[in-house]
Amino acid sequence: MRIGLAPGLAALSPGTGHGTAWASVLGELRSDPAVKLVRRGRADVWLASGHAPPPDGRPLVVQVHEASWADPTLRRILHPEFAAAIDTATHASVAAAARVITPSGAARRQVIDAYGRAPDDVHAVPHGVDHHLFRPGLDLEPGLVATPYVLFVAVLHPRKNFAAVREAVAGLARAGLPHRLAIVGNPAADPNAKSYERQAAAELRGFPGRVRLLRGLPVATLAALMARADVFCLPSLFEGFGLPALEAMACGTPVVVSDRGALPEVVGGAGLVVSPDQSAVADAVRRVVSDPALAARLRATAVVRAAQFSWRRTAAGWLAVLRAAA
Numbered sequence: 320m321r322i323g324l325a326p327g328l329a330a331l332s333p334g335t336g337h338g339t340a341w342a343s344v345l346g347e348l349r350s351d352p353a354v355k356l357v358r359r360g361r362a363d364v365w366l367a368s369g370h371a372p373p374p375d376g377r378p379l380v381v382q383v384h385e386a387s388w389a390d391p392t393l394r395r396i397l398h399p400e401f402a403a404a405i406d407t408a409t410h411a412s413v414a415a416a417a418r419v420i421t422p423s424g425a426a427r428r429q430v431i432d433a434y435g436r437a438p439d440d441v442h443a444v445p446h447g448v449d450h451h452l453f454r455p456g457l458d459l460e461p462g463l464v465a466t467p468y469v470l471f472v473a474v475l476h477p478r479k480n481f482a483a484v485r486e487a488v489a490g491l492a493r494a495g496l497p498h499r500l501a502i503v504g505n506p507a508a509d510p511n512a513k514s515y516e517r518q519a520a521a522e523l524r525g526f527p528g529r530v531r532l533l534r535g536l537p538v539a540t541l542a543a544l545m546a547r548a549d550v551f552c553l554p555s556l557f558e559g560f561g562l563p564a565l566e567a568m569a570c571g572t573p574v575v576v577s578d579r580g581a582l583p584e585v586v587g588g589a590g591l592v593v594s595p596d597q598s599a600v601a602d603a604v605r606r607v608v609s610d611p612a613l614a615a616r617l618r619a620t621a622v623v624r625a626a627q628f629s630w631r632r633t634a635a636g637w638l639a640v641l642r643a644a645a
Contacts, residue, residue: 321355322348322641323362325374334505335474336562337384340422340446340633341368347634354638364417364645366637372408373415378644381416382637383409385426385559385580387478389433393557396478398509410434417644420637422446422560423581429559444636445585446560447629448569455571455622457543464531468499469604470548470572472541472563473555476507480554480577480595481519485530487552487601491608492526498549498608502532503541546570549614550607553582554593554600561585569625573617575603589624590617 328345331338348354365376369383386409387393388402413419413434419441421427427443430436459466469488473479481502488500502519506512520532536544545551551567557580558564564574565585574590576582577600583592591607593599607614 320353320364320642320645321357321362323365323376324356324358325365325367325371325376326358327371328368331368336446336560337368337370339562340384341382343447343449343630344634344637347630348638351634351638364641366641367412369412369416369419370405370409371412373412378417379415380418380420380641380644381412382420383413383426383430384422385557386429386433387557387559387580389429390557393478396556398511401508418442418640420444420640423584425581425584426559442636442640444633444640445628446562446565447631447633448562448565448625449630450569450626452538453542453545453566453569455546455618457546457570459543459547460540463540463544464501464533465499466547467497467549467608468501468531469550469552469608470501470503470544470567471552472503472545472567473553474507475502475504475512475515475519476509477515478556480556480600483554483595483597483600484552485519485523486597487604488529489523489526490601490605492523492529494605496608500530501544501548502530503534503536503544504532505534542566542570545572548572550575550604552600552604553577554595555579555582556595558582564590565625565628568621571618571622573607573614574621575600575607587624589620
């Protein structure tokens with residue numbers, strides 16, 4: 320089957336979950352002898368990001384990571400121009416597509432509700448994880464961050480709820496525990512990005528030297544950082560998938576996530592899933608670091624859960640949708 324690729328897919332940043340997913344799935348499709356990826360000419364079906372204006376090729380399949388901007392509560396914390404632009408582009412692409420792929424049931428429901436597509440046209444295909452890169456027992460580069468630490472990996476935007484992670488680590492400090500907070504985050508696509516970064520990386524009041532902001536890490540270093548964390552915490556107000564949580568689980572790290580969006584789907588029973596309010600997040604993080612038996616159980620179940628996800632399985636799911644559209 321000849322699959323036409325829309326322009327711009329190669330430009331998606333590999334430093335984001337959306338970019339990682341595209342690079343990983345296209346890599347798997349290229350290795351399939353029954354598939355030929357083309358950028359021009361004849362194609363049986365065209366594939367594009369659903370967050371960009373649709374290409375001319377038909378039939379069209381688009382992948383939509385989420386549609387959180389269609390939720391009035393979530394939209395209020397997004398920059399108005401960004402929300403309006405991505406909503407317009409996504410609406411046009413979803414309307415033009417024969418089929419839509421989302422990474423989760425939560426994102427699928429958003430797309431159906433926001434853009435009025437028939438449920439049979441929207442397919443949830445979970446993302447995967449590179450188990451060669453993300454695995455337990457990796458060695459951390461000396462001096463990168465002092466141990467023990469709690470890890471947060473996400474775009475630095477309030478919707479990722481970094482304030483709750485900061486408060487959780489501050490609570491550990493007040494209880495006399497030595498944990499630090501390691502933050503790995505790209506700037507948000509928002510005029511307030513610098514302000515958000517300063518808020519995320521600010522010193523904890525009364526406990527200087529406890530926060531370390533890391534940027535531009537090689538993926539192998541990120542994997543090691545995940546593998547050596549006492550807790551990975553992602554208490555987002557919404558996630559279309561939550562790829563860093565899955566990557567941390569593949570490294571055998573206990574995870575604490577919010578009960579919003581796709582995070583409960585991804586984590587299952589292999590982590591602590593709590594309300595995104597600060598007290599609930601702080602309590603969950605404190606439970607993990609203070610209970611070795613709980614931490615050991617979460618490490619073991621995280622690896623088992625993450626083993627169910629692979630980019631090969633994701634590519635097979637996308638391919639089934641592409642064949643149906645063709």
